[in-house]
Amino acid sequence: MLTIFHSLEISHYIYLSTVLFSIGLFGVLFRRNAIILLMCIELMLNAVNLLLAAFTEYMGDVQANGQMFVFFIMVVAAAEAAVGLAIIVMVYRNTRKTDVSFLDQLKD
Amino acid sequence: MSTPESYIPILIQLAFSIGFVALALYLSQLLGPKKKTKQKLEVFECGIESQGDARFPVSVKYFLSAILFVLFDVEVIFFYPYAVNFRELGWEGFVAVLTFVGFFLAGFIYVWKKGALEWER
Amino acid sequence: MIAIAIVFFGALALLFIGLNKEEKSLKLAAASILGLAGISIFAESKGIINVDAFFTWVPAGMITFNPTAQVIAAILTVMAMIIINLMPAVSRKGMDVIALMMFSLCGGLLMIGAQHLVVLFLGIEILSIPLFVLAGSEKDDIYGNEASLKYFLMGAFSTAIFLLGATFLYGGSGTMYYHEILLRLSFAEHFGEFPILMQTGLVLVSVGLLFKVSAVPFHFWSPDVYEGSPNRIAAFMAIIVKIAGFAAFAQLLTAFVPMQTWYSNWMLPISAITVLAGNIMALAQQSYKRMLAYSSISHAGYLLLFLLQPIQENFQVLGVYLLSYGLGTAVLFYLFDKYATSQDKTVGIFTGIAYTNRFDAMALIVATLTVAGIPSTIGFIAKYQLFTAAFPTAMWGVLLALVGSAISISYYFKPFRVLFKTESDVQPSIHFTWKYVCLLGVTLSMVILGLFPVLLNWIF
Numbered sequence: 227m228l229t230i231f232h233s234l235e236i237s238h239y240i241y242l243s244t245v246l247f248s249i250g251l252f253g254v255l256f257r258r259n260a261i262i263l264l265m266c267i268e269l270m271l272n273a274v275n276l277l278l279a280a281f282t283e284y285m286g287d288v289q290a291n292g293q294m295f296v297f298f299i300m301v302v303a304a305a306e307a308a309v310g311l312a313i314i315v316m317v318y319r320n321t322r323k324t325d326v327s328f329l330d331q332l333k334d
Numbered sequence: 335m336s337t338p339e340s341y342i343p344i345l346i347q348l349a350f351s352i353g354f355v356a357l358a359l360y361l362s363q364l365l366g367p368k369k370k371t372k373q374k375l376e377v378f379e380c381g382i383e384s385q386g387d388a389r390f391p392v393s394v395k396y397f398l399s400a401i402l403f404v405l406f407d408v409e410v411i412f413f414y415p416y417a418v419n420f421r422e423l424g425w426e427g428f429v430a431v432l433t434f435v436g437f438f439l440a441g442f443i444y445v446w447k448k449g450a451l452e453w454e455r
Numbered sequence: 456m457i458a459i460a461i462v463f464f465g466a467l468a469l470l471f472i473g474l475n476k477e478e479k480s481l482k483l484a485a486a487s488i489l490g491l492a493g494i495s496i497f498a499e500s501k502g503i504i505n506v507d508a509f510f511t512w513v514p515a516g517m518i519t520f521n522p523t524a525q526v527i528a529a530i531l532t533v534m535a536m537i538i539i540n541l542m543p544a545v546s547r548k549g550m551d552v553i554a555l556m557m558f559s560l561c562g563g564l565l566m567i568g569a570q571h572l573v574v575l576f577l578g579i580e581i582l583s584i585p586l587f588v589l590a591g592s593e594k595d596d597i598y599g600n601e602a603s604l605k606y607f608l609m610g611a612f613s614t615a616i617f618l619l620g621a622t623f624l625y626g627g628s629g630t631m632y633y634h635e636i637l638l639r640l641s642f643a644e645h646f647g648e649f650p651i652l653m654q655t656g657l658v659l660v661s662v663g664l665l666f667k668v669s670a671v672p673f674h675f676w677s678p679d680v681y682e683g684s685p686n687r688i689a690a691f692m693a694i695i696v697k698i699a700g701f702a703a704f705a706q707l708l709t710a711f712v713p714m715q716t717w718y719s720n721w722m723l724p725i726s727a728i729t730v731l732a733g734n735i736m737a738l739a740q741q742s743y744k745r746m747l748a749y750s751s752i753s754h755a756g757y758l759l760l761f762l763l764q765p766i767q768e769n770f771q772v773l774g775v776y777l778l779s780y781g782l783g784t785a786v787l788f789y790l791f792d793k794y795a796t797s798q799d800k801t802v803g804i805f806t807g808i809a810y811t812n813r814f815d816a817m818a819l820i821v822a823t824l825t826v827a828g829i830p831s832t833i834g835f836i837a838k839y840q841l842f843t844a845a846f847p848t849a850m851w852g853v854l855l856a857l858v859g860s861a862i863s864i865s866y867y868f869k870p871f872r873v874l875f876k877t878e879s880d881v882q883p884s885i886h887f888t889w890k891y892v893c894l895l896g897v898t899l900s901m902v903i904l905g906l907f908p909v910l911l912n913w914i915f
Contacts, residue, residue, distance in 0.1 A: 236626075240626075243619075243622075247615075247619055250615070251615075254608075254612055260604065260608070263608055264611075267608075267611045267612060267615055270612075270615035270616075270618075270619070271614075271615055271618065273619070274615065274618045274619050274622050277619075277622045277626070278622050278625065281622065281625055281626040285626075285629050287629065291573075291625070291630070291631055292622075292625055294415070294573070295572075295573050295576075295621075295622075295625070295631070297411050297412060297415070298573055298576065298577060299576075299618060300408060300411060301408050301409060301411060301412070302576075302577070302580045302584075302614075304404055304405060304407075304408035305405060305408075305580075305584055306580070306584060306611055306614075307404070308401045308404055308405050309584055309587050309588060309607065310587070310607050310608075310611065311397070311401060312401065312588075313587065313588075313591055313600075313603050313604050313607050314604070315394060315397060316591060316594055316600060316603070317600045317601075317603075317604050320595065320597055320600055321597070321600075326604075326608075328601065328604075329601055329604065329605055329679075426512070430512070440467060440471075443471075444470060444471065447471075447474055448474070448549075
């Protein structure tokens with residue numbers, strides 16, 4: 227059991243976060259529902275949070291800069307989600323859809 | 335301070351609690367009496383006959399309250415680092431936290447004055 | 456710092472005072488708060504006042520304005536004042552829109568002063584989140600809804616990319632302070648190899664910022680968002696976001712001077728494509744507002760050329776260009792807002808205004824000459840300085856930019872064809888209101904600063 231902990235390198239965290247981030251990124255690029263897009267963006271932010279916490283631990287940063295950054299990201303993500311959901315509700319009231327195919331009204 | 339070994343107690347506790355829950359569920363199924371009639375298998379809801387689907391659209395009024403809750407709730411995160419360093423930060427830190435709460439309260443009062451908390455409108 | 460405090464507390468006060476008031480009644484108050492903030496930060500840059508003693512609680516080195524950054528911050532504040540003053544207020548209760556614009560401005564100021572990645576991130580978010588709401592402030596307008604949703608999705612997406620980059624930079628250097636990153640990179644330079652984490656981090660952070668300033672591969676949201684948003688919000692986005700974004704980008708790149716030859720390799724193509732694509736696509740636009748959006752993309756390309764060279768303390772060039780871009784674009788957006796109708800958004804709206812309203816026609820001509828960079832206006836001085844500064848490192852880029860500028864003349868000058876077209880017997884009638892005083896000031900400053908560039912040396 228313990229050997230697993232000891233063999234975890236920082237690179238493993240980097241790979242894990244990059245994979246999580248990429249899942250979110252491809253979700254944003256290929257999904258159509260605005261709420262799912264929002265969830266994918268949250269996933270990207272959480273991948274970043276994980277990586278920041280890992281970096282702080284592995285570099286032995288006594289000021290814990292990275293972990294403070296995580297707090298700020300979480301708060302900002304909450305504010306962003308609040309605004310985003312409000313926008314989606316506003317769009318839904320006018321169009322009865324949460325689909326992003328609505329986003330091509332403004333084309334020349 | 336936090337070597338991987340220091341997580342062992344947590345792991346033991348986690349294994350114990352999961353094991354207990356699994357055991358309790360298994361034992362109650364093993365030992366309890368079973369009578370499968372149609373009425374027994376129905377969803378139980380305080381004696382009221384259940385109707386409709388469990389997933390139905392809720393009023394958008396809940397949404398506003400939920401959003402406001404999320405916004406004010408997450409800010410509490412900044413109190414944790416302050417609580418940990420309460421003594422070291424002294425009065426200066428206290429004033430800083432008070433300022434933070436003050437801004438917060440300004441937002442809350444604005445929401446209140448704006449009438450976002452009134453349910454019937 | 457003093458400006459951020461003034462703007463923030465001013466906006467908070469306006470929000471509470473204006474709960475049940477019409478927006479028009481408090482517009483002047485908002486403008487004077489912004490004016491006060493602008494003057495105070497300008498005075499600070501000239502050393503007339505010193506308020507550092509009040510801000511000892513600010514964590515050391517996280518937010519530092521050097522004198523040039525202070526001047527750019529003053530320009531940003533004054534631009535916000537001009538936009539709020541010129542653009543018409545909505546007849547709705549509450550000061551939400553103006554207060555949100557001021558909060559957003561606080562974020563812009565924070566970005567300019569940021570010397571730490573967390574502060575830069577917070578600045579970007581404080582700038583953007585109010586703008587997501589503002590873009591959709593006309594709740595029933597379906598185009599406004601689309602602009603809002605699109606801006607939100609793109610903004611949140613670019614933020615996530617920026618954050619991954621910032622995390623990599625933290626992992627590669629172990630610090631988030633710009634000056635410490637510079638120190639680590641100078642060490643790395645001696646070994647000839649930069650850590651891969653730093654390289655990836657810089658690319659990702661740049662992509663996040665390029666989204667914000669709408670450089671070409673990441674520009675697709677901006678014309679739609681500008682077109683769908685209410686006019687004054689579009690002007691705010693085009694001016695404030697771009698000024699703050701480029702100032703912050705330049706500040707950030709000061710930390711990466713040792714990697715300059717490496718990053719200019721891939722930023723040069725981006726800026727060249729931005730210049731060309733922005734100008735060529737602007738040619739094809741029918742709507743004047745969309746044309747302004749594409750023209751702002753091409754300006755982003757010129758400014759990126761400047762960022763390619765190692766930036767030490769020659770921020771003045773950047774400041775002058777941002778000033779001229781801001782003044783010209785603000786006037787053009789104002790005139791578009793004044794004459795556009797819901798049916799007609801082409802250059803035809805300006806037909807004959809040389810006879811009906813000479814003053815507006817003058818302002819249109821001066822502002823167009825400024826954004827196109829024609830001599831005798833500040834736009835020429837700005838463009839000349841920018842291109843000469845960028846020439847040594849990005850020769851091909853500058854040559855392409857000159858071609859781009861030549862193309863830009865043909866679409867900027869479109870209104871001139873209709874300006875004198877119909878001779879109507881309508882007598883010119885100008886009521887000199889506060890708004891006209893403001894417009895006159897902006898127009899005159901574009902000409903005077905262009906004719907006497909010495910004044911620019913005094914400002915910066």
